[in-house]
C-alpha cells in the first residue's frame with residue numbers, strides 16, 4: 513500500500529516537473545518569437561534601409577536549375593511564416609530560394625502531413641482521401657494551395673527531401689503514396705519523383721519516449737488517463753476551440769480539418785472533444801500514435817526503400833555507456849528540456865506484463881537516445897523488416913553514392 517502510494521506520488525511529481533518544464537520552454541519559444549518580430553518591426557521602422565528585405569519576388573521555382581530542397585519538420589515543428597521570423601531549420605530556408613519549408617501542422621498524423629506536403633508542392637486543394645477521412649472523422653478536403661511551390665514536379669523534375677525526426681517518416685510515406693498513385697487526378701506519379709531522402713534523427717522505428725510521455729505500452733495508440741499528453745490534449749483542444757485567429761496564424765497544431773473551432777461545433781463539440789468522443793485524439797489520427805514502436809511498425813509494413821532513390825540518415829545520441837549502464841553524456845551539451853528525458857529513456861524498460869512490441873525486442877537496444885528518439889530508430893527503417901543500410905562513420909568512407917540503400 514505504502515509502496516503504491518510512493519509510486520503514485522513520484523509519478524505525479526514527475527508529471528508536475530515535466531509539464532512545468534515543457535510549458536516554460538513553449539512559453540520561452542513563443543515569447544522569443546514575438547520579441548524577435550517586435551524588434552524586427554522596430555528596426556525596419558527606425559532604420560528604413562533601401563535594401564529590400566525578405567521575399568525576393570515569387571520566383572520559387574526554377575525549371576532549368578537544380579532541384580529544390582524541401583525541409584520537412586517534425587513534431588511541434590512549423591514551417592516558414594509561423595512563429596514570426598523564427599526558423600525551425602536554423603535559417604536554412606534563407607540561404608536559397610529553392611529551399612522550401614512547408615508547414616504541415618505540429619501535431620497532425622504522418623499520413624495527413626504527407627497528403628498536405630504533396631499539395632503544398634504541386635498545388636490544389638488538399639485531399640486527405642475519402643476512406644481515411646471517414647475513418648478518422650475529419651473533412652476530406654483541407655487547405656487550398658492556389659499555386660504549388662513546385663508545380664512542375666514530376667519524374668523529370670524530382671525533389672530532394674530532408675526530414676527531421678517524424679518529418680523523415682512523412683517523406684517516406686509521401687514517396688510510397690507517389691509510387692502507389694494515391695493522389696486522385698495525378699495518375700502519373702511514381703517513386704522517382706523523389707530524388708533523395710535525407711533523414712536527420714529520423715523516427716523510423718518509433719521511440720520509447722512516447723510511452724514516457726503517456727502512450728500506453730500495450731496498444732501504442734491510446735493514452736494513459738493521467739499523463740503529460742493528456743494535459744497537452746486538453747490544451748490543444750482548448751486552443752483550437754477558442755480559435756483566436758492571430759494566435760493561430762502564429763502557431764497552428766494543424767487540426768483545422770477536424771472543425772474543432774467554437775464557430776463550427778459550439779459548446780457541445782467542445783464537450784465531445786474533451787470527453788474523447790470526437791477530434792484527432794479520439795480517432796488516433798495525430799502524431800503520437802505514429803511514433804510508438806507499434807505505430808511505426810504498422811506504418812513501415814507498407815513502406816519500401818526504392819532502388820533509384822538516394823537515402824541518407826544522420827543518427828544522434830546524447831548518452832554514453834559507463835560500466836554497462838547507459839547514462840546521459842553530460843549535463844552541459846544537453847538541452848535542459850531534454851535532460852530528464854535522456855535520462856529516463858536511457859533507463860526505460862518495457863513493462864514485463866505486456867507483450868513486447870515486436871519479437872526479439874530488448875530494452876538495451878533502445879537505451880541510447882537523444883532525449884526525443886532512440887538512436888537505433890534513427891539509422892534506417894528496421895521494423896517489421898530491416899531495409900538495406902550501410903553504417904558510415906566519416907564521409908570519406910562514402911566516395912560514390914549508391915541509390916536504394918540507407
Ligand SMILES: *[C@@H]1O[C@H](CO)[C@@H](O)[C@H](O)[C@H]1NC(C)=O
Nearest residue numbers: 568569570571572573574575
Ligand atoms: C523569375 O524567373 C524568370 C526565369 O527564370 C525570370 O525571367 C524572371 O525575371 C524572374 N522573376 C523574378 C521576379 O525574379
Ligand SMILES: *[C@@H]1O[C@H](CO)[C@@H](O)[C@H](O)[C@H]1NC(C)=O
Nearest residue numbers: 649650651652769770771776
Ligand atoms: C467541417 O466544416 C466544413 C465547412 O465549414 C464542412 O464542409 C465539413 O464537412 C466539416 N467536416 C466535418 C468532419 O464535420
Ligand SMILES: CC(=O)N[C@H]1CO[C@H](CO)[C@@H](O)[C@@H]1O
Nearest residue numbers: 717870877888894895896897
Ligand atoms: C531497435 C530496432 O532496430 N528494433 C528492431 C526494428 O525492427 C527489426 C525487425 O523486427 C528488428 O530486428 C530490430 O531489432
